[in-house]
Amino acid sequence: MVVVHDKLFSGTRWTDPITTGVLEVTSPATNTVVGRVAETTTEDLDEMISQARDSFESGVWRTTPPAERGALLARVADMLEERQAEVCTLLSQEMGAPASAASMIQVTPTLGVLRYYSRLAESFPWSEVRQGDFGASVVTRQPVGVVAAITAWNVPLYLNTAKLAPALLSGSSVVLKPSSATPLSALWLADLFREAGLPEGVLSVVTGPSSVGDHLVSHPDVDKISFTGSTEVGKHIAGIAAQGLKRCSLELGGKSAAIVLEDADLASAAGTMVFSALMNSGQACVSQNRILAPRSRYDEVVNALVENVSLMPVGDPADEGTVFGPLANHKQKASVEGYIRMGVEEGATIAYGGGEVEGLPEHVAEGAYVQPTVFRDVDNSMTIAQEEIFGPVLQVIAYDTVDDAVRIANDSEYGLAGAVYSSDPDAALAVAQRVRTGTMGINWYAFDPTAPFGGFKNSGLGRENGPEGLEAFCELQSVLMPFGWEPSDN
Numbered sequence: 001m002v003v004v005h006d007k008l009f010s011g012t013r014w015t016d017p018i019t020t021g022v023l024e025v026t027s028p029a030t031n032t033v034v035g036r037v038a039e040t041t042t043e044d045l046d047e048m049i050s051q052a053r054d055s056f057e058s059g060v061w062r063t064t065p066p067a068e069r070g071a072l073l074a075r076v077a078d079m080l081e082e083r084q085a086e087v088c089t090l091l092s093q094e095m096g097a098p099a100s101a102a103s104m105i106q107v108t109p110t111l112g113v114l115r116y117y118s119r120l121a122e123s124f125p126w127s128e129v130r131q132g133d134f135g136a137s138v139v140t141r142q143p144v145g146v147v148a149a150i151t152a153w154n155v156p157l158y159l160n161t162a163k164l165a166p167a168l169l170s171g172s173s174v175v176l177k178p179s180s181a182t183p184l185s186a187l188w189l190a191d192l193f194r195e196a197g198l199p200e201g202v203l204s205v206v207t208g209p210s211s212v213g214d215h216l217v218s219h220p221d222v223d224k225i226s227f228t229g230s231t232e233v234g235k236h237i238a239g240i241a242a243q244g245l246k247r248c249s250l251e252l253g254g255k256s257a258a259i260v261l262e263d264a265d266l267a268s269a270a271g272t273m274v275f276s277a278l279m280n281s282g283q284a285c286v287s288q289n290r291i292l293a294p295r296s297r298y299d300e301v302v303n304a305l306v307e308n309v310s311l312m313p314v315g316d317p318a319d320e321g322t323v324f325g326p327l328a329n330h331k332q333k334a335s336v337e338g339y340i341r342m343g344v345e346e347g348a349t350i351a352y353g354g355g356e357v358e359g360l361p362e363h364v365a366e367g368a369y370v371q372p373t374v375f376r377d378v379d380n381s382m383t384i385a386q387e388e389i390f391g392p393v394l395q396v397i398a399y400d401t402v403d404d405a406v407r408i409a410n411d412s413e414y415g416l417a418g419a420v421y422s423s424d425p426d427a428a429l430a431v432a433q434r435v436r437t438g439t440m441g442i443n444w445y446a447f448d449p450t451a452p453f454g455g456f457k458n459s460g461l462g463r464e465n466g467p468e469g470l471e472a473f474c475e476l477q478s479v480l481m482p483f484g485w486e487p488s489d490n
Contacts, residue, residue: 011051028096040208048204052173055201070121077114116449141474143171145223153179170473177206249462254416257409258288264421270304282392286417336391415456
């Protein structure tokens with residue numbers, strides 16, 4: 001079935017587009033069209049931004065009490081939970097993720113973000129009184145204004161919500177631009193906010209090419225840019241933002257390491273390492289695909305990883321047993337295959353995979369599938385160990401001492417995620433805190449909605465999640481009161 005949206009989601013309403021342009025959505029599993037949406041032109045976008053500005057200035061959402069804004073997020077979470085099978089099917093169609101994977105790595109964290117921010121509405125310090133040398137100052141956190149939220153295609157439901165929840169809770173108005181490859185889930189999510197009672201004008205969804213995205217971030221009525229995507233595009237957006245002194249948050253790429261200490265229990269750790277490295281067919285910025293193994297256990301680590309990868313089927317995302325679906329598109333498939341060839345050329349050895357996926361059913365034979373691949377004999381200076389592959393490719397790197405492991409982990413232009421595996425969590429924590437990266441896990445990896453998420457170095461600027469994620473959409477105002485002033489009880 002082809003999903004069709006012939007109207008734009010503009011100003012929290014479904015409206016007619018100015019032109020009849022259509023954006024087609026192609027399934028990476030079957031290479032067939034699964035969706036058609038109205039294409040946003042720059043004229044449509046100007047109207048969306050105008051509605052966002054008008055709604056913000058009118059105060060229709062900005063002056064709504066935070067508790068009520070939080071309650072709306074809770075309603076959206078309840079509706080999403082009730083209809084999660086529907087959105088999992090949609091995600092599987094537009095990005096090729098098996099429904100079980102969509103549920104685990106998109107729906108579950110999305111619900112966590114919505115419910116966390118709905119609760120935070122009550123306890124967040126929207127206004128506080130500080131006593132200083134000159135008496136009392138009233139410090140308030142006010143919404144930043146009109147937000148341009150731009151997201152990637154790899155986990156669209158989660159990425160869109162991770163920006164919408166705190167931005168809307170702050171009282172800001174939002175113009176969301178999802179990837180042109182994954183507009184269906186973005187429109188579905190936006191309509192939940194409409195059903196939940198978000199006022200008109202506050203939210204729009206841009207379904208158009210990157211050129212429309214440039215128009216969005218450079219528009220004078222946009223106050224804040226929140227972007228998730230590649231480091232290259234992030235630098236481009238940061239340059240545009242700098243010209244207008246726009247507030248800017250960037251969640252960018254990664255090349256994360258999992259450090260296996262000498263005392264790690266491989267029987268329990270190997271499966272977790274493989275999941276953290278190859279989740280979403282390796283298309284995750286937090287993927288820990290550099291596995292750093294002590295030289296004394298190197299072969300043991302490689303063999304454990306190969307055994308676990310070999311048990312994970314590649315195939316049709318509609319099949320319940322499928323673990324690895326296709327990559328996002330054939331361009332991404334070609335890129336990943338190029339990295340695999342480069343790894344061999346630079347001297348790494350394929351311990352598993354590296355070839356064509358065989359035995360695919362006829363109806364998915366033209367999909368963008370890549371066989372999961374494990375490389376051994378990898379030096380950290382190799383291209384496959386330095387560049388973000390964004391596909392199911394593991395690199396196992398030997399180290400001699402813990403200091404050596406930390407040095408290798410930090411020998412990267414990125415610093416987004418990572419993990420340490422050990423039977424001694426306290427010792428692992430001490431190692432983790434030496435790695436220059438924004439998030440780490442001990443004996444597993446996940447990021448929690450209550451804790452800040454983001455990266456060091458080329459992995460970005462700013463943080464999402466936690467109270468820090470809400471702070472990113474607020475402006476601070478300080479008002480110095482007269483001497484002797486005391487706050488009223490009102």
